[in-house]
Amino acid sequence: MRIILIGGAQRSGTTIVQTLVANALDGSPVLPESHLLCDIVHAYKRAKTEWQKTSKFYHSKEDLTGFFRAASEAHLSDIARRYENPKGLVLKDPNFAHVATEVLELIRRAAFILCIRDPRDITASFLKIGQRQAKQQQATRYIKRNIRFICSKINSAYEPAIDGPSTREVVFAKYEEMVTNPRDALVKLATKTGLPLDLARTENLRWLEPEFRHQDAWITELEGRPPTGESIGSFQEILYAEEIAQVERACSELMTRFDYRQDTTGKAKKRPILDRLRRIAK
16 A cells, blocks of 8 residues: 655645545545644654653664554554555645654655645735634734744745755655646656556546535635636735745745746735835834
8 A cells, every 4th residue: 555645834735736646546535634643753753852851761762763653554554444445545734744754764655745835825825814714703823914924834844844864755746737737747746756646537536525624714715626726826916015025035945946936027916005104103
């Protein structure tokens, strides 16, 4: 049974990538976020980081790894039995990105896919969540347009996977390619991972049932539909010009590495004068 793990920054396209790969991999179920396995791997990372304390429970780091590897494999075996031993399991959680090295240490037979997306569009997606949360009278940082906070989340998600010792084993999947030309993007993934992907199976996608998806405010109108590139460049409609510049500065390393160029179109929104005056007054 093949194990495919998908991570990335939140709002980077992990849902559509999981859906496409699970459909293309014969017999693979479409599952919710793999929070249990993700928690196991995060606990392993913490145990390694706090080895001075952990050493009072395990003689060696090899023993520690053995325990968590067995726990991971037991969980994967439980999922396989639950779904009658499929040919593959496609498990996603954005937070896998924070523990890419540990994932590959524990689950040595896994293919690890990291979803990449323009950080400006990721930021715009978070602000759209804020708009939906405002309508639901929820108070969050996304309502307040805290661009610095969002950029910090984006950078912290990618640093461990991109700069870690196991980057050679990480396969990158760019959101923009996955939604505009999913067949070619899947061919690339199949070549890099060795997965036996059947592109014909992606003609009519099976999606995870709505009740098992995100909270309402996090669900976009694109879920449940065929892949579309209509959200690419949406930041020009959501972000103000100075916010775009702020993201480009804060995420410059990520943008350079994955060839996202600075916005020079001049189409970005201008912040209303009253809003600018209020910000100055603060």
